[in-house]
Amino acid sequence: MRIEIAKHAGYCYGVERALTLAKTAALSRTTPIRTLGPIIHNPQVVDSLVEMGVTPVETINEVGEGTVIIRTHGVDPQVIVDARRRGLKVVDATCPFVAKAQRRAAALKQEGYAVVIVGERNHPEVEGVLAYVNGNALVVEKASDISNLKEKRVGVVVQTTQSIENLRKIVLQLLARSIDIKVYNTICNATSQRQVAARELANRADAMVVVGGKNSANTTRLAQICREKNGRTFHIETADELVVEWFEHCNLVGLTAGASTPDWILKEVEERLASQ
Ligand code: SF4
Known part of the structure; x- marks a missing residue:
């Protein structure tokens, strides 16, 4: 087998940058270091940071002193203002591509467009x-979500990890019902490359x-994309979840990993597969 x-798999620029910022803060720490939510959506990496003294909290109300790290997903700008007002040091690890989507959305609103965000409603x-x-x-996850949209001037931004196919379907629907459309494709390069x-x-x-x-979100989307092409697609977090029977009569097994998956986990999975 x-x-x-x-060709493109695993850690992206934004995640590497956020982890470097967190580890640098951990090395120089004299006060508690907290991340607002898990710094990336990978439980194994979050656990290893906890061992270095970087622990996640849900809100800044839980942080009395020290440093708070804003993760790659970004936050409501008011959260940063509030944190500084409380005397906390803020390390902003918002991915620059996410920051771009935030700026584009604000600009569209300022230009008078009704803003549509293509993405998952509850994603941070x-x-x-x-x-x-x-x-x-209006947050839309799929083309049918825009059926109630009345505005004729519509500006679109996209969650960085969305698929281009979903964006295309939604923009096609918008074209059929709007007069003036401005679309910022804010899907990030790392996401597109991994999906392709x-x-x-x-x-x-x-x-x-x-x-x-x-x-x-980006790993789940990769699994969806693979499943559309290949029914024998398995989404796992670690090598321990592999099941020998999944690969019966397989000549070629493909391996990919989300942008928040460290190389060492991918390597472990590869080695475990090779030993089967
Ligand atoms: S997937 Fe893209 S937007 Fe998200 S952290 Fe990585 S580089 Fe940034």
Whole structure:
């Protein structure tokens, strides 16, 4: 059985940057260090940071002193203002691509467009972008969600981890009902590259293994994309979840990983597969 890793897989620029910022803060720590929510959607990485003294909290109300790290997904800008007002040191690890989506949304609102955010309603990144337009935007997950939209001037931004196919379907629907449309494709490069590479590999492989947090939007999307091309797609977090029977009669097993999956977990999965 041959194992092939997708051309683009694993850690992206934004995650590496956030982890470097967190580890640097941990090394120089004299006061408690907290992350607002898990710094990335990967439980194994979050656990290893806890060992270094970087612990997640739900809100800044839980932080009395020290440093608070804003994760890659970004937050409501008011949260940063409040944290500084409380005397906390803020390390802003918002991914620059997420920050771009936040700025684009604010600009669209200022230009008078009705803002549409293509993304998952309850995802922290989308909640953050929504805050940049004071909550005045329609969040759409799929094309049918725009059926109640009345506005004729519509500006679109996209959750960075969405698939281009979903964006395309939604924009097509919008074209049919709006007069003036401005679309900022804020899907990030790392996401697109991982999706294209995963799709191509899933097409050729007998089975696909997608490695990454079950709570990770970009990993879940990779698994969906692979599943559309290959019914034998399995989403796991660690090598321990592999089941020998999944790979019966397989000549080629494809392997990919979300942008928040560290290399060492991917390597472990590859080695475990090779030993089967
Ligand atoms: S997937 Fe893209 S937007 Fe998200 S953290 Fe990585 S580089 Fe940034």
